[in-house]
Amino acid sequence: DQQVKQNSPSLSVQEGRISILNCDYTNSMFDYFLWYKKYPAEGPTFLISISSIKDKNEDGRFTVFLNKSAKHLSLHIVPSQPGDSAVYFCAASINQGGKLIFGQGTELSVKP
Amino acid sequence: ETGVTQSPTHLIKTRGQQVTLRCSSQSGHNTVSWYQQALGQGPQFIFQYYREEENGRGNFPPRFSGLQFPNYSSELNVNALELDDSALYLCASSSFSTATYNEQFFGPGTRLTVL
Numbered sequence: 001d002q003q004v005k006q007n008s009p010s011l012s013v014q015e016g017r018i019s020i021l022n023c024d025y026t027n028s029m030f031d032y033f034l035w036y037k038k039y040p041a042e043g044p045t046f047l048i049s050i051s052s053i054k055d056k057n058e059d060g061r062f063t064v065f066l067n068k069s070a071k072h073l074s075l076h077i078v079p080s081q082p083g084d085s086a087v088y089f090c091a092a093s094i095n096q097g098g099k100l101i102f103g104q105g106t107e108l109s110v111k112p
Numbered sequence: 113e114t115g116v117t118q119s120p121t122h123l124i125k126t127r128g129q130q131v132t133l134r135c136s137s138q139s140g141h142n143t144v145s146w147y148q149q150a151l152g153q154g155p156q157f158i159f160q161y162y163r164e165e166e167n168g169r170g171n172f173p174p175r176f177s178g179l180q181f182p183n184y185s186s187e188l189n190v191n192a193l194e195l196d197d198s199a200l201y202l203c204a205s206s207s208f209s210t211a212t213y214n215e216q217f218f219g220p221g222t223r224l225t226v227l
Contacts, residue, residue, distance in 0.1 A: 102154030
């Protein structure tokens with residue numbers, strides 16, 4: 001039972017363009033969503049989060065959008081840089097309870 | 113500020129053996145969570161410890177057990193290892209008392225191979 005899904009295993013984008021990573025969830029009880037970035041041989045690094053009471057959160061080049069009616073969130077990276085090449089995971093939790101449910105990840109490749 | 117550290121980096125065991133993985137939390141954090149990441153998958157929640165007590169558990173059998181120590185460091189123990197236990201084991205720490213509780217900070221992981 002995959003409650004958080006990232007349906008695109010990989011994404012390739014040109015440097016300077018926008019990267020859009022998508023995530024769908026099934027459990028309407030989720031109230032907090034996070035994006036993590038992971039480089040090989042390192043642990044996931046927290047990027048940005050959003051509470052279910054918001055529909056957008058911005059931090060520099062990174063913006064997360066939440067569409068509760070569609071149970072969908074997306075991460076926008078503008079402009080994309082080669083250093084952004086990594087695997088991106090979305091995660092969700094209930095009642096900020098600490099247990100994170102992760103998607104399968106999307107590998108982003110930003111080409112110079 | 114010291115980040116989350118894990119030891120060992122890599123480990124090879126045979127089926128049926130037992131293994132202990134270790135984690136040191138980030139300074140100031142009082143909660144530790146453990147995750148298993150199989151190849152090509154996202155991390156899966158094993159359990160969480162707060163104030164040395166288990167504070168939530170995922171869908172893992174009892175042969176996965178843990179400890180949290182007064183200094184907030186933690187151990188993950190796996191008994192009767194199976195081939196499917198081969199994975200990257202990630203430890204994450206967070207601070208229960210702050211508004212950023214959910215923002216867990218991960219260590220680099222321990223790569224366990226069961227032969």
